[in-house]
Amino acid sequence: MSGAGVPDFFYREAQRLGYVARSAFKLLQIQKQYKLIKPGSSVLDLGCAPGAWLQVACQSLGPLRSGGIVVGMDIKKVKVPPQCDSRVQTIAADVLNFPRQKIRELSPQQLGFSVILSDMCHSVSGITTRDAALSAELGMRALDLAVGQAAISQSPNDDDGGPNESRPGVLRHGGHLVIKLLESEDAQDFARICKPIFNKASWLRPKATRPSSREIYLICQGFR
Template identity: 55%
Template sequence: MQKQYKVIKPGSSILDLGCAPEQKVKVPSLHCDARVRTVCADVMNLPKCQVKALSPQQLGFSVILSDMCPLVSGITTKDAALSAELGMRALDLAVGGTAILDDIIQRERQSDGSDSSPDDRGVLKRGGHLIIKFLESEDVQVEFANHSLERHHG
């Protein structure tokens, strides 16, 4: 995906959700420096303000990757629904508010951001990239239109 779309550019700040489920991540010192931080937490209960505080200058991330996967039960419909729930949480962390794109777009058009509390706003920078992996089944299919969410400066 990186080769085709080049979403990660030099200087990008990256949030990787689900990089090592329920495990502590060992950051190889040969490839990483003090800018790399790891957090072992339940993403469903992690406040946006704490996530944003991990970003450089607390300004948010330019790329958010969500490779989260639920504990697979083998029941495809259940697994896909749980995957969708994790994906919607990633969307909420990224752009804030509700997980319904129309509500997000409407709120962005109505507000320059001053009406919403800081925890309602997402941690994805303007012009950033969000990539979410979903498990699907025939009964549960996650569909998103290819929207460009432009955030207006006040």
């Protein structure tokens, strides 16, 4: 639905095409522009409910014989949505507390994932600074889970000093990371941290983002 309660174009299209939410069109646009998910990819989808990104991720893997997996996590219990096949599984867990080793164990041969997507967000309170801080907390968890503390510490933009190998990430080298954030100074810090540790980091505001929303996606390609 649109902000005014009137079904908008993306809502109607989602209904027509069998997507469980209009957010499907955000990942479809990311896929069209960046082609992050390929046949055989292993995808971790953080904050996956109600499952529209799971549907798009599964489609992007191509036919079942191409392989690949999609693991969705959300604090809410999520059923695997229609149009997904046996490569998709979901786990109900709080990403802020779930042990990273357990996440690694869900990846093929425990080697990590080739694509990590974070569309996580709290319900918006309307207090700009509070919403931005909560969004940054979830975004930082996604980044830390993906690349590990060592990579973040080695970024010239990190203030915490030396490397810390004790928290390795679950993103494979060469892999891609998408993080949803709310526009703020904190969001700009993410770009400063990510630019040196990925081959490319750029911002995207998908067309399906509601006009009233301050959400933006940081698209990080090629983990070094």
